[in-house]
Structures are given as C-alpha cells and as structure tokens.
Amino acid sequence: MLRFMFVGDSMTIGSAGEHTWRYRMWQHLRESLGDGAFAVVGPRSTLYDQAAGAPLSHDYADADPDFPRHHLAGWGEGWLHMAPRVADALTRDPADVLLVSLGLIDLGFYTNAEQTAANVRAFIAGARSANPGIRLVLLPVIPNIRAASDAPFAAEVARFNELLAKTVADLDTGGSPLLLASPPTSYDIATDTYDGTHPNASGEHKLAGAFAAAMAQAWGIGAPAVRARELMQPIG
Template identity: 60%
Template structure:
C-alpha cells in the first residue's frame, strides 16, 4: 500500500460492528478520528453494505444514524447482526475484490462462540476468512481485534474460558499467517473494558464502548503502520 494512495478500509464484524438503529457505532467514531488525522479525502471506508440493524424488522434495513454529518460513503462496511467468522469467510473475497480494500479491520468471534462454533472451529473459520481475503487481493493487510468479553463471559466461567482459548488461537493465527507481503496485526483489546459500563445490554457497545473499540483499531494502525495518530476521540 503506497503512502500516496489513500487507504481503503473494509470494516468487518458482527452486531457489535453493524450497530442497530440509533447507534453511532464504533465505525463512526473511527471515521471521525481518521478524518481528523488524514483529512476528508485521505482515506475511504468501503464495502457492500451501509445499513444498521432494525430490531423491529429483524433485518439490516435502517439508515437512522444519529449524526447526519456521517456521509453515506463513510457508512460502508461488511458487518451483520448474528454473523460471525463462518458467515463472513465466503463473503470477504468478493467484498475485497469488488471494493479494492487495502486494509481489513475485523472484529469477530463473540457471536461464533456464543451460538455456532467452539474455539478451534472458530479459529479454522478465521483462517478460511484470511485466506479468502488474500486470494482476492494478495497484498491486503488486516488488523484483527480479539473478542472482548460480554456479561455472559463474566458470569459463565465455561464460556469465559472459551473466549480466552479462542483469543489465544487467534493470536497464534495472526502471528503464523503474517508476512511482509500481507501483514497482519493483532489489536490490543481494551484493558478497562467493562460490559456493565461500556455496553447498553451487556454485549453491544454504548458510547464509551464505541470509543474504546475505535481506539483499539486506531492505536494498532498508528503504532503498527504509522496510519493516523493517537486516538483522542473520547
């Protein structure tokens, strides 16, 4: 990725990333940060989707973003309510190819572990995802966020152990697959993450949680690749 070419970011995630109607989302918080650091035309958010999840419709059909200054082109993403690594693995290749994404910002895993797969199976799907992204664009980069604990992980020791186990496997996967041609970064999960304070329902980020997730990606981009600057959004 040449420094003279504005980076194109593809944000990938589950319900914590897509957000529901009325949420600002961490995507919005990160967009404001990067706009401050890089300028309006210094980067782009790309992807096949733009909507928020509408609880009443049980579908991603809402465009009720709280800030009307959040432009339509910056709302693009590849995130889905109830969608995890296994759902995104077959979608990421076409999304990368069609959007020309340079950098993937990925926050997946909680929904997988909660409803679909065990840690080992989830790690296998993460491998499939990263492989498909590279097949579509061999030089693509990725920043991957470990799973941040929700109230279930705090209250159910067995589930909490699954989250910890997957995060260990994810760290190993990122270390093993990273290369100079297609670098991978493991973001640092917020050390002070508190589901009681940083979410509105024990899982989905409220304002403080949105800032903390945005800061995790912003810090990785800045410290790892010199993109942007220190996060000052809070």
C-alpha cells in the same frame, strides 16, 4: 488513498439510532489522516432494525452527510459467515485494510474455539485471494456479559483469543501484514455497553481506539488515540 473496510457482527453493524464505532473510527481517521487521504468501502450500508429483525435501517444517530456508511458487518454473523464472503466483497469493493471484530457470535452459537480459529484462517486466505497485499487488524473477543457469568464460555473465549494470536503470528507476512489489536484495558461491560455486549458511546470510542492504537503503533497510520468528543477525554 487508503481504503478501509469494517468487518464485524452486531457490535459493528450497530442498530437503529446508534452512532456505531465505525463512525468514531471515521471521525478519527478524518482528523488524523485528513479528508481525501482515505475512503471507507464495503457492500453494505444499513443498521440493524431490531423491531423488524433485519438490517433495514438507515437511522444513524448522526446524520452527517459525509459519513461513509459502507461496511461488511451483520447482526448474528461471525467468522463462519464472513469467511466465504470476504473475497467477493473485496472484489466488489477493493480495500487496503480490513478492521475486523468477530468471534463472539461464533463461540456463542456456531463453533468452538478451534473451529472458529480455522474459520479465521479461511477468512484470511479468502481476503488474500482477492488482494494479495491486504492488511488486516483483528480484534480479540472483548469482555461480554455471557463470559462474565458463564465460566465454560469464558474459557472458550480465552482459548479462542490464544488461537487468534497464534494465527496472526503464523500467517503474518511482509506482503500482507496482520495485526492483533489489544482489547481496551479499561473496557467495562457495566459502563461501556448498553446490554452487557453491545457498545454505548464510550464503548464505541474504546473499540475504535483499539484499532487506532494498533495501526498507529505498528504501521504509523493515524494517531494512537481516538478523541471522545462528548466524553471530553481521549481514549486509546
């Protein structure tokens, strides 16, 4: 059985009333791998409650009792925060594959591109210290409203994404493989987010699709496209 852990910031934890891309990915894995072939693990399970300003909500949009809500994601948390936490998380909840979407919050509030890339390396080292055979799929920073209107910030995002690709190339090994997922080519902050940053239903499907495509193409895990049920079209 493959054990997956979702790691991310506000786009991954989601807020009260959302499905989250974690849910879309779970549906995809269940359809393409089958029940019993995988598990979703992690030390956290809540959504962020924007009214309370804390991750206190269990109000997922779909109340499917089978959906495993476990994750390692936090509103306002980035590589800086997850690097020192990942080893303990994997010790508590062993996983085989980490699906990681981080970086925007780091660049927006905490670290520059070079410092953020250093934290990526620390994160990978921490994950491998807990599981030397861990697999990681890393998503670059995707389009967002600040990058669309702030040219220096957009340049910093582009620089970080270059460094992330180099990090994956430098640290990829046969025993602990790394994948760089491709950002969805059709991702549009006007139609795939509700505020220019956080994904709506179509954005959730596209983020899940980015991870699905990477794993299917490189590792033969699952199908390469996520079926968008309510959107009535496949999104890769």
